[in-house]
Structures are given as structure tokens and as C-alpha cells.
Amino acid sequence: MKFIIKNYGCQMNVNTAAKINQQLLAAGHVVAESDEQADAIIFNTCCVRNTAEQKILSHIALAKQLKQKNPQLKIAVIGCLSAKRKIHGVDILLGTEDAMNVVEKLGETLRPLPPEPTSTAYIDITYGCENYCSYCIVPFVRGKLRIRPIEEIRAEFNQVKDTAKDIYLLGQNVNAYPNFPQLLAKLAQQSGDFKLHFLSSHPKDFDIETIKVMAKYPKIAHDIHLPMQCGCDKILKLMNRKYTVADYKNIIRQLRELIPDIHITTDIICGFPGETDEDFEETVKTVEEIKFSAAYIFPYSNRTGTVADKMENQVPFRTRKARATKLVEIMRKMS
Ligand code: SF4
Structure with missing residues (x-):
């Protein structure tokens, strides 16, 4: 069987995809050179951001079009998105807990294998x-x-x-x-x-x-990824992060004191509900003070079912994006 794994999202997904890949190869299957040549397409999905979700759904829709031409093609959707919603017209749908069962479901016996x-x-x-x-x-x-x-x-x-x-x-x-x-x-x-x-x-x-x-x-x-998410106490509270900017800076201070060559990276969300221009400027100030080695900066993405999605004072999307762009530019100049 020729297969393709399309992986999206976090490092845990990268890990799951690598294991599935390894087990399929060990079972004698080969990686297809293109979607058109594949007998199975496996989508290992993420739904942390709405843009990622929409992108994956459009990729699945393309695979479904291929399936119309080649009914033998198997489409498997595993991971976060399949735990969150029903996806019609695919052969295998598995949530994060049984994602590894995709190998078995594709017709092979699952057996533990030593890692490559x-x-x-x-x-x-x-x-x-x-x-x-x-x-x-x-x-x-x-x-x-x-x-x-x-x-x-x-x-x-x-x-x-x-x-x-x-x-x-x-x-x-x-x-x-x-x-x-x-x-x-x-x-x-x-x-x-x-x-x-x-x-x-x-x-x-x-x-x-x-x-x-x-x-x-x-x-x-000597590297640490420590998501700050925002540098303003009011918003950190609304995010339910359970620390303050002072707590965060204290960790950074201790890290730098004990490990002078530490490489610190972070994640930041811009335009969370209720974030005013002043709140955002607090985050800018914190970022400038801390001087991260790198920051992964995103405009806030609404996720249905979360508390933040129902909050009042949603920030217009263009403002979220403008703030993220501004912060990316500040980081670029600093680095
Ligand atoms: S710590 Fe917060 S942001 Fe991270 S996975 Fe848990 S709920 Fe999500």
C-alpha cells in the first residue's frame, strides 16, 4: 500500500505521525509520491486555531474528490479535529486517544516495534x-x-x-x-x-x-519554551493562566541567573477578548523587556465551546491581526 500522512499542529502530533509512519513502513508499505498515487491518505489533525481547522477541512475535501475518481482510496482522519466534530465521507475517524489504531484499521496487525x-x-x-x-x-x-x-x-x-x-x-x-x-x-x-x-x-x-x-x-x-501568551495582568486573568507578569518575569530572572546562556522562546496571543490598545502596549513593553530568543505570535482565534469564545468585547479580527503584525515586527527588529 502507498500512503501519505498529512500532519498538522503541535509537536505531539509530529510524534504521533512519526510513529504511524514508522509502523506502516515496518509493515512493508511505502510512502506515495503524490496524493494521486496514494492508496491511503492519513490526516493527523489539529483544531487549536480556526485557520488550521479550515485549512485541514479544505485538504480533506480535495482528498474526497480524489476518492470519487479512485474509490479504493482510503481516507483516515485522526487527532484533535476528529475528536471535536463528525467528518463525513471518510473511511476512518479516530480521536487523539486511539490515533495509533489507524495502522490496525488500515488492515495491518499492530505490534510494538523498536524505534528507528x-x-x-x-x-x-x-x-x-x-x-x-x-x-x-x-x-x-x-x-x-x-x-x-x-x-x-x-x-x-x-x-x-x-x-x-x-x-x-x-x-x-x-x-x-x-x-x-x-x-x-x-x-x-x-x-x-x-x-x-x-x-x-x-x-x-x-x-x-x-x-x-x-x-x-x-x-x-539550555533551551526552554515557556508560553507567556500575553504581558498584561488583566488579560492573563481573563485567559485563566493563573500567573501574573511579575511571576513570569521572576521565572525568567531565575533562569538567566542560574543558566546564563539559556535560550528562551514563547507564544503570544494578540487581540484576546477585552484587550485594549493600552493592554496590548503592556504586552509590547513586556516583550521588549524580556528579550526572547524567539516568539510565536498569533492573532487570537475563536474556538467554539471555550469560555473566551463567549466573552463580550471581542476584538475585531483586523485589530488582532494588526497587533500580531506589529509584535512580529518588533521581535524581528530585536532579534
Ligand atoms: S495549558 Fe492551557 S493552553 Fe496549554 S493545552 Fe492546557 S488549556 Fe491549552
């Missing part, structure tokens, strides 16, 4: 999230926080530690892992020529112990 030697390895340590940031769809589509058993993490880690250059521990909020600094320290003491990274962190759960462990063990990379 690779220079980068990704290991899930938590699934789901229950922080309910008011703009975010993830808790609704990925479910409550689940902690992966330590034995499973260790086993996967042992399989890759001697071949991977970079190993990423993944979760929507890795700091929610019980005693995360201890996990990090244990893994960082294993043999192997690797660098250990983790994604994503939540400022409300990120603590000084994690920073101390990062500073202590040379195998832990």
Missing part, C-alpha cells in the same frame, strides 16, 4: 490537559491530564538514548508531571551522547527545582 535510529526522538510523558485556559480547545479534544507510567517512559528512553542526539519529553504541560525535576534529573544521568529537551512548560507550574536541575546536568539543553 534517528537523530531526534520524542517521548510523550503526559497526555491531555485540564488547565482550561479560557481560549484553548485542547482540554475538550485531548481530554483530562493523564500521566504516562514511569516504566513506559524509561523503556522508550532506553531504546533511543544511544542513538538519538536530541531527546524531547513531550506534554501539553510537562511541568504537571508529578515531580518533574526528579524525572528530568534521572533521565539526564543516563549514559548516551544526547541532549534532553522538554516541551511545553506552563509558567504556573514551572518551579525553581526544574531550573536547578537544568543548571546541574550538562545533558539537559
